[in-house]
Amino acid sequence: MKGVLRRRWPRRISRRGSESRRRLVSGGLEPVERLVTGLAVLTAILAAGTTGYVLLGLDVLDALYQTVITVSTVGYGDPENVGGRYQLFTIVLILLGTGTSLYTIGVVIEMLFEGRLDDHVRRRRMQRSIDNLSGHSVICGYGQVGRAIATAMGDHGTEVVVIDRDPDIHSDDQLLVLGDATNDRTLRDAGVERAKSMVLALDSDVDNLYVALSARSLCPGLFIVARANSAGAVPKLHQAGANRVINPHQIGGSRMAAIALRPGVAGYFEEVLRRTDQDVRLLGHRIPEGSRFVGRPLSELQLAQQTGCGMLAIHRGGRWLNNPQGGHPLAVNDELIVLGTDEQLSLALALFESGSPPVA
Template identity: 25%
Template sequence: MSFVRKLKKALGWEFRNTKPEYNLNPIIYSHLKPFRVPLVLVQLIMMAGTIGYILIDDFSILDAIYQTGITFTTVGFGEIAPISEAGRFFTITLIIFGFATFTLSTAILIDAVIKGNLFELYKERNMLYKIARLRNHFVIFHHNEYTAQLARQFKLNHIPFVVVDSRDDMEEISAEHNYPYYVTEEAFTEKAFLKSHLSSAKGAISLSKNISDNITLIASVRLYEKELGRTPLLIISNAETQYDKDRLKKLGADKVVAPPSLMAKRVSAMAIRPDMENVLEEFLYKPDTPIDMEEITVHSDSWVVNRALKDIHLRDRMKVSVIGITEEKGRFIQMPSAETIIKENCKLLLVGNQKGIAKAKRIISQILKPGDL
């Protein structure tokens, strides 16, 4: 490894690979193959014309190239120097071949534009290069009203995402709903995973109203991540019934949302505690909220294991409160006291501002106790 590369790595300046995982260039080149014959003919005629004018009328190389060019393209500029009778016969032959070549090239170009999809391929390649720059994004499979609403929330919270659907009018749909990145492919195929750069994503979201589509997608994503050997993706899906919700969780979904059940719970909350629902809307769902809530796992090698909550100074140093602890065996401790001991592999439910929670996560993940604590 060179010194410059080592220095970049030490400073964290190494550039990520931003090339798409799915290469469209071979397909584009296959569409450009018909143009090879006209291009070769143009080169051969230019070479033959230049050599002909040099041998027949003793032109200089530059004059011969220029005379061949204006003759071959039939622009009608005339002779740049006196040409012999043999030279004029050669010029007529060159004009005929030039006209035939341009006619052939025009026919091939029109055929490629009418029958081919070069412009669509170039637009898709540009989209894939943009997607390849994303990291820790979400891939949302299947476009519907759920996807449109989720995309709106993601944009408000500056969460990158890619929408995948097999509809032919995905370009129009993405323009209508302001999807910044989209892929037109069948959701559960490897091609869709490659184009959406699922390997560098944070999670996959399947929002089809058809439970079979969600089942197929979850199974395909889990198999794909095993092939990559990467950490498990966060998979979120939707289901219409509790039975389907349980099925999707057993198949590998991390979170499953049941819209009817969720709507019933929220309406119930509005009816019973309308003021509390307003608080949730104000502090948890708004993109610019000063308060955030997050659950983090305390790993066995963390320095906070077997220490009391008061010893990690989350409240006084980071303005973060622990409002709940889920122990490894599933027991939930509500509003733990300052004397509560933190056990390994438990989950802490934190409430505070985003900056404070991020700092708390960094401190809790360390093996050694930070010096300033």
């Protein structure tokens, strides 16, 4: 235990130190938030100054005029016969107003020179695009695994929204939400409530577990695929709401072994699954409740006769039935895996949907 603590302690110290330095540099707020704060304080000072001069005997327009020239340090002069209270109020207004004005101008200059204003405008434009999405996929974590997932989904025409907390990340023209995926607000900004699927590719099993719980509560029908970095995290992620849990290290090792043992077979399926320019593809279709095919033998589909596709397997209750025979009865939530060309798969999808119950 002591050895584990010694190994983890420097990493925690480094992470906290990095976050502390970031807060120290930015003052705990993003530049846009500091600009809004500065403008809000400046507006409050102008309102207070105008009110104060009105109480000291000026009319509203003269009071506003006097406040503006005082805060801006222009100072065309004071009205005649001013008293000590007027002068004292003006001194306080100059100190507060000038300091706030310089702070706000400094934030504007910082944003212009560092390009943060353009970055903020770009993020706002990107957020509007995300708000118009529906049926997309959300990827949490844009490291090596997340980038590979986003590229593969993009190749298949799926709209992808990436969530990552690194402000220096380059998203390669992906729709990006900068923030912590464990925060419900960040998930909502990514449109998780309208998404079709989510992939959890964060480095930490704890973070993946937490995001799975949050995403499942926000969107009960969301299909969640989670990354597990250890074998012990797999059942926990399933309990947290993940539909599928993948251990990249285990999958990678199995794939490498399969290629070494059966290079032809493994290479063929890798091409079919990964590349979009192949003549044949794989299609998975889940039989819904109320379908006319439920309880009927597989032969009644007449899949090969009507579409030309081949039935590879049926997935039911976590088990696979490979090369199913025509007498095998179909059940609710059976996932049929078929192989065919794009045209054949389109015919197969139409055939499957013809047996589905009508949408209310």
